[in-house]
Amino acid sequence: MTATRTWTAWSCTVRLTVDDPTALSPACGELKLLMDRVDKAASRFRDDSELATVNERAGAMVPVSRLLVDLVDVSLVAASLSGGAVDPTVGAAVIAAGYDDDIEQVRQRKAPVLIPPVVPGWQRVQLNRKQALIGIPEGSALDLGATAKAWTADRAALVLSKRHGCAVLVEIGGDLRAAGTPAEPWVIKVAEREGDPAVAVTLAHGGLTTSTRTARTWDTETGTAHHVIDPRTGKPADGPYRTASIWAPTAVRANTFSTAIIATGEAALGRLTLARHPARLVDADGEVTELAGWPAASRAA
Template sequence: MSASRTWTAWSCTVRLTVDDPAVLGAACGELKALMDRVDKAASRFRADSELSIVNSRAGALVPVSRLLVDLVDVSLVAASVSGGAVDPTVGAAVIAAGYSEDIEAVCRRFPEPPADPEPISGWQHVQLNRKLALLGVPKDCALDLGATAKAWTADRAALVLSKRYGCAVLVEIGGDLRAAGDPVQPWVITVAERAGDPGVLVTLAHGGLTTSTRTVRRWQTPTGYAHHLIDPRTGKPAEGRWRTASVWAPTAVRANTFSTALVATGEAALGRLTLAGHPARLIDDDGEVTELSGWPASSVAA
């Protein structure tokens, strides 16, 4: 018998499911506490976060917590694995596109023209001294860990909670899911572009399942809609072949790396996905669905 609790945080739906109802309350408290620590370390929308302080001191090495070291380290690995498609130095470009505050506030304000695209400094120029816990970014650069920090949190929470409480756990934070432990039956997941939309049912017993899309976190501008997924090659919101990508991988971070890369750079990321062999479900601008590398055959259209 499983039990689940849902709430809203980070402008997205958070859901924790466990197969031991007796531990649900305590497990939810731990997940909320972890998310609060990650927010204080890596939020782009908090002036007092460590990430905001590092960005404000671009050009200098800044002492940071071990948590932010881990989060930045994960983002740099994702950048390497994706060939730069998932680049944590797109922060200035995201702001130039209009995503300068929480998405709800961005969508409420009067449409403004996007600023000129910002050059991407490139993840290779980030300085991270893991031993001394020092972090530095180039001048005129801003880090944005949104592509990986949420997935890292799902991974971390699922593994820790499953081990601590001796039960199967499913953590969902927005479009990033991670299953840990040994459920009696695999979790049944609805994969859809947007919450509440029709989708396809898949089962998840272990690993990560993520969906990246340019159809949700988007806002109106005088020149059309903009969104939060930046193509590092142009510094602009991505306009590639696929509007949505769902990927399974052994971890949520790994899945998110590929799902983000596919939407951000389109065909350029396909070769790396093929080599990795991770199952994926892609939706193009016309709504046509492509399923790759063993994604379970589906009969319900997205």
């Protein structure tokens, strides 16, 4: 028997499912506490977050918590794995594109178009793990949105499954992570946006993420913009794929590839092919490409 609870946080839907109903309430409380810790460490929208302090003090080494060290470390691994397609130093470019507040606030106004800044590149982030210090180049800003959400899903699923001795499925926005051994695999509906037509797949373990440029969008003076930045241009990505759904052993790894495909398109496709992670890619016209054993019978979006 399973039990599920759903709520909204981080401007997205959060869903926790367990196969022991007695574990649901305490597990929900623990997930909310973890998300609060991550928010205080890494939110780009809180003036009192540690990330805000690092960005404000660009050019200096800033003492931070071990949690933020871990989150930045994960983002740098993702950048390396993706060949720089998932770059945590796109923060200033995201702001220049108009995403400088909670998405609902951004949507209530027409954002001005700013000149996209040069993305300094993840290699210029300085991370002293031993002393818990982080430094970024002057004039730049970190944005950990591409990896922090997936890391939280991974961490929560593993900890909650072990602590409560049950199978757990954590979903934060488009990032899912399954842990434990469910009696039957979880049935997941994969869609470009919440409420859109979906295809059903099963998930027994690992991570499943969907990245898209069709959901977190807003109006600007020159048209519609979205939050996935191509680090090569500093602008919202305009490659051939609008949505990518990926399975991998962890949500972070799945998110790295799904974000990379949207950010840099064909440039990331070779790495995904070599990794052989099952994938479902939707191009700008709605045509679907399935790779590496993605379940059959998917349809065009």
